[in-house]
Amino acid sequence: MWRSHIGDIVxxxxxxxxxxxxxxxxxxxxxxxxxTEKMARAVLEGFAMKGVPVKLYDLKVDHISDIMTDVLKAEYVAVGSPTINNQMLPTVASFLCYMKGLAPKNKKAFAFGSYGWGGQSAGLVNDGLEACKFQIVMEPVKVQYIPSEAFLKELSEKVAALD
Ligand SMILES: Cc1cc2nc3c(=O)[nH]c(=O)nc-3n(C[C@H](O)[C@H](O)[C@H](O)COP(=O)(O)O)c2cc1C
Incomplete structure (x- = not known):
């Protein structure tokens, strides 16, 4: 039962x-x-350059429930996965499934990921973001194997230039 700060709480x-x-x-x-982690850090840098407060979440260590707490009020959601066996990583698929179920609204989003040959992951993550009914603000960003410093700089600049 709240007895004080009622206005603040409401x-x-x-x-x-x-x-x-x-x-x-x-x-x-x-x-x-x-x-893909290097790409994620370049995306983080891009948002920082743009002056947008940004948080980085690694699905190996961060729980999807904690991530969703931040996603619910975020303006931008960027999701990255490498390609494995023609797919995205199962951790990323799990996160996308969870996010779709919670149906957060009014998000701008894009996908990214490294690959070796077929390179399906970024496109599949993009499909997952579309299934969440997010506004896709950048084509899926893909890089074969290890991204160069020049590629990462360009990625940061593209993110900084987003609407
Ligand atoms: C077990 C395994 C399966 C992979 N399967 C694919 C694949 O099906 N298609 C593809 O394009 N790359 C595949 N790759 C290559 C990775 O996507 C590539 O090494 C990528 O740079 C890894 O990114 P990361 O450093 O973010 O994990 C596979 C790599 C591993 C280790």
């Missing part, structure tokens, strides 16, 4: 539930050998 609930995003970004990834 306003906080209104804020959590009104689907209006805060000006912040969430970058979520998993990576086997760090190439």
């Amino acid at each position: 306003n906080a609930y209104k804020h959590f539930s009104d689907d209006t995003p805060d000006h912040k970004a969430v970058v979520v990834f998993d990576s086997m050998w760090h190439s």
Whole structure:
């Protein structure tokens, strides 16, 4: 039973539930050998250059429930996975499935990921973001094996230039 700060609490609930995003970004990834992680860090850098508060989540260590707490009020959601066996990593598929179920609204999103040959993951993650009914603001970003410094710089600049 709340006996004080009633107005603050009601306003906080209104804020959590009104689907209006805060000006912040969430970058979520998993990576086997760090190439997709390098891309994720370049995306993080891009949002920082843009002046958007941003958090980086590694699906190997961060729980999807904790990530979703931030996603619910985020304006941007960037999700990365390498390609494994013609797919995205199962951790990323699990996260996308969970996010689709919770149906957060009004998100701008894009996918990224490293690959070796077929390179399906970024496209599949993009499909997952579309299935969440997010506005896709960048074509899926793919790189074969290890991204060069030049590629990462360009990626940061592309993110910094997003609407
Ligand atoms: C077990 C395994 C399976 C893989 N399967 C594919 C595949 O089906 N298609 C593909 O394009 N690359 C495949 N790759 C290559 C990785 O996508 C590539 O090494 C990528 O750079 C890994 O990114 P990461 O460093 O973010 O893990 C596979 C790699 C491993 C280790």
